[in-house]
Amino acid sequence: MLLALIRRFGQMIFVMFGISVLVFLIFFVTPGADPAARIAGRNASPETLEAVRKSFGFDQPVWVQYYTLMKKLFVTQDLTSFVNRGWKVVPAVIDTIPVTLSLVIGAAVLWVIFGLLVGLIAAATRGSWIDKSLMALGLIGCAMPVYWLGEVMNLITQSRYHDSWMFSWVPPLGYKPLTEDPKGWFLTLVIPWITLSILYIGLYGRVLRANLIEAMQEDYIRTARAKGLSETRIMLRHALRTSLISFVTLFGLDFGALVGGAALLTEVVFGLQGVGKLTYDALQNLDLPVIMTTVIYASFFVVLANALVDVVYILLDPRVRSA
Amino acid sequence: MLEVRDLRISFRTEHGRVRAIDGVSFDVAESEILGVVGESGSGKTISLLAVMGLINDPNAVIEGSIKLRGRELIGLKASEMRKLRGREIAMIFQDPMTAMTPVYTIGWQIAEQIMVHERIGKKAALARAIDLLAEVNIPNPREAIERYPHQLSGGMRQRAVIAMALSCNPALLIADEPTTALDVTVQAQILDLIRKLRRVHKSAIVFITHDMGVIAETADRVMVMYSGRVVERGTKAEILLEPRHPYTKALLDSIPPLEGEKPRRLKSIPGSPPSLLDLPKGCSFGPRCPSRFDKCAEKPPLEGGAHAAACFLKAAP
Ligand SMILES: Nc1ncnc2c1ncn2[C@@H]1O[C@H](COP(=O)(O)OP(=O)(O)O)[C@@H](O)[C@H]1O
Ligand SMILES: [Mg+2]
Numbered sequence: 001m002l003l004a005l006i007r008r009f010g011q012m013i014f015v016m017f018g019i020s021v022l023v024f025l026i027f028f029v030t031p032g033a034d035p036a037a038r039i040a041g042r043n044a045s046p047e048t049l050e051a052v053r054k055s056f057g058f059d060q061p062v063w064v065q066y067y068t069l070m071k072k073l074f075v076t077q078d079l080t081s082f083v084n085r086g087w088k089v090v091p092a093v094i095d096t097i098p099v100t101l102s103l104v105i106g107a108a109v110l111w112v113i114f115g116l117l118v119g120l121i122a123a124a125t126r127g128s129w130i131d132k133s134l135m136a137l138g139l140i141g142c143a144m145p146v147y148w149l150g151e152v153m154n155l156i157t158q159s160r161y162h163d164s165w166m167f168s169w170v171p172p173l174g175y176k177p178l179t180e181d182p183k184g185w186f187l188t189l190v191i192p193w194i195t196l197s198i199l200y201i202g203l204y205g206r207v208l209r210a211n212l213i214e215a216m217q218e219d220y221i222r223t224a225r226a227k228g229l230s231e232t233r234i235m236l237r238h239a240l241r242t243s244l245i246s247f248v249t250l251f252g253l254d255f256g257a258l259v260g261g262a263a264l265l266t267e268v269v270f271g272l273q274g275v276g277k278l279t280y281d282a283l284q285n286l287d288l289p290v291i292m293t294t295v296i297y298a299s300f301f302v303v304l305a306n307a308l309v310d311v312v313y314i315l316l317d318p319r320v321r322s323a
Numbered sequence: 324m325l326e327v328r329d330l331r332i333s334f335r336t337e338h339g340r341v342r343a344i345d346g347v348s349f350d351v352a353e354s355e356i357l358g359v360v361g362e363s364g365s366g367k368t369i370s371l372l373a374v375m376g377l378i379n380d381p382n383a384v385i386e387g388s389i390k391l392r393g394r395e396l397i398g399l400k401a402s403e404m405r406k407l408r409g410r411e412i413a414m415i416f417q418d419p420m421t422a423m424t425p426v427y428t429i430g431w432q433i434a435e436q437i438m439v440h441e442r443i444g445k446k447a448a449l450a451r452a453i454d455l456l457a458e459v460n461i462p463n464p465r466e467a468i469e470r471y472p473h474q475l476s477g478g479m480r481q482r483a484v485i486a487m488a489l490s491c492n493p494a495l496l497i498a499d500e501p502t503t504a505l506d507v508t509v510q511a512q513i514l515d516l517i518r519k520l521r522r523v524h525k526s527a528i529v530f531i532t533h534d535m536g537v538i539a540e541t542a543d544r545v546m547v548m549y550s551g552r553v554v555e556r557g558t559k560a561e562i563l564l565e566p567r568h569p570y571t572k573a574l575l576d577s578i579p580p581l582e583g584e585k586p587r588r589l590k591s592i593p594g595s596p597p598s599l600l601d602l603p604k605g606c607s608f609g610p611r612c613p614s615r616f617d618k619c620a621e622k623p624p625l626e627g628g629a630h631a632a633a634c635f636l637k638a639a640p
Contacts, residue, residue: 218421219416219418219421219422220421220422220423220424220425222377222416223416223422223423223424223484223487224424225377225379225408226375226377226408226409226413226414226415226416226488227408227409227435227436227439227487228405228406228407228408228409228410228436228439228440229405229409229435229436229439230405233439237435238424241424241426242424242425242426316426317425317426318425318426318471318473319425319471319473
């Protein structure tokens with residue numbers, strides 16, 4: 001088991017290295033384009049171009065360029081934006097991480113808990129009106145666009161009903177750091193959490209329900225019944241454990257993507273300065289160093305999330321351990 | 324100890340009602356082995372699943388009477404039935420590869436059953452699991468309880484499944500083709516084991532199989548089933564040596580003889596069992612029967628006392 005874990009993390013490091021090389025090649029060694037011009041941004045002066053060339057070592061061999069870039073990214077962390085003169089990119093990205101993580105982790109907790117509940121209840125009552133209405137609600141949840149749902153939430157909690165007893169506690173949009181103002185952090189994030197998780201609860205509930213119903217047809221469930229176990233115990237101990245695989249896979253993909261910037265729309269609607277918002281702004285004024293940094297950050301996160309998913313597999317299913 | 328009377332099981336389907344079991348009656352005495360034999364689809368599994376109360380299909384209709392030590396099981400509350408299952412009556416199934424939950428150890432799964440039925444701690448339950456595994460001849464039982472099902476061979480898994488079924492010392496053990504999925508040498512070992520367990524535990528055993536050869540090695544009494552009915556029953560000797568029903572004879576012809584030269588090809592029964600949706604009016608074996616005569620257009624009753632056959636032949640002059 002330990003060996004399988006070590007091997008998995010070894011793979012992860014290798015993939016991350018591969019990604020960094022690939023990103024480097026795409027941004028720096030694309031034939032027919034001058035990387036210095038792109039990094040310097042539109043209408044850059046010749047002096048700026050010269051400075052960019054020197055600082056990234058474009059007159060040196062490719063592997064030195066790669067080394068210089070990685071050093072700027074991970075060691076000295078002094079990669080600068082030329083579009084926003086002299087703005088240090090790495091600290092800027094690092095500043096946005098807690099915002100995105102707060103948003104996504106909170107929402108993930110909600111959608112995992114409620115996804116599990118919906119899936120379990122629907123599978124246990126399959127075919128009944130409870131099952132049907134849960135699935136219909138879930139479908140509505142998945143189908144609503146997040147920016148629309150977010151705007152509706154804002155309309156209700158920030159303006160229309162803000163003065164009613166129900167929503168007077170909702171603070172204005174924005175982010176309050178957890179370390180400075182825990183209560184404010186929590187209150188500002190409640191509505192974004194709910195909004196983002198609604199999109200996923202239905203999907204996760206549906207997937208889990210389908211897997212549970214499939215598992216309940218297995219021979220070992222018949223054995224469990226023959227042992228005299230209660231239906232609740234059979235569902236929770238025997239069917240659920242083997243049904244969690246797709247749930248966990250989906251979770252890894254969604255969580256990784258969201259932390260990597262896919263929560264952009266939610267961040268924009270609720271005025272949260274997260275990774276997605278930063279990437280979005282950088283794309284708008286073609287700020288190459290920022291784009292590059294967020295791309296690397298995002299892909300590292302997806303890779304990390306996938307490695308963690310595999311670790312969970314190893315814990316969930318002994319058959320994976322020996323493989 | 325088990326008395327089944329006039330058991331009828333039908334399923335509501337889109338093609339109308341399908342009668343899968345039609346008036347089956349049988350008894351099992353304390354610590355005897357009843358062999359139930361018949362081609363696949365003849366209703367062996369569902370008639371004993373009914374005894375376990377494990378027919379979960381909401382479209383199933385079960386009628387008749389099933390009494391275990393005088394207690395009626397049909398219509399018993401689900402929670403009461405659950406207490407019997409695994410403690411009084413245990414069942415093992417055909418495929419040991421898929422019979423155990425893949426994500427828990429053998430020991431955990433055996434201990435789980437013991438702890439559900441008895442007030443006993445985890446440690447004591449695991450200790451008993453070790454004893455049980457030793458009893459079914461699993462080498463190194465102390466290590467085996469830490470194993471996951473996929474880490475054992477088919478024969479070892481079936482032993483573990485048997486150990487689990489025996490864990491609460493059931494009065495009745497139902498074994499549904501427990502050796503069909505195993506290769507021949509392992510099959511013989513499992514049959515040995517089942518005979519030994521009957522001696523030690525004094526449990527009654529219902530042994531389901533489609534193989535007359537297996538019947539010859541295990542059963543005390545035999546019940547032959549065909550398309551949801553009992554067509555013949557009697558002691559093993561009666562069934563093997565003086566079969567009365569043409570279907571029983573045909574089944575016996577399809578096993579290789581124990582001694583003497585093996586025939587080049589075994590006789591197989593021509594035709595296939597009738598569809599339950601479209602059972603023949605009279606004797607359901609009629610269309611495939613070599614000795615059919617006019618009377619077979621009626622439904623033959625199961626007659627003849629202890630050795631009974633549902634066939635007009637023996638009665639015919
Ligand atoms: N849930 C069900 N719905 C409809 N028909 C069923 C159902 N379960 C079993 N049957 C039918 O009952 C018959 C007997 O099945 P079974 O007891 O499994 O036979 P055996 O164990 O002798 O091979 C089969 O023809 C099967 O199609
Ligand atoms: Mg069967």
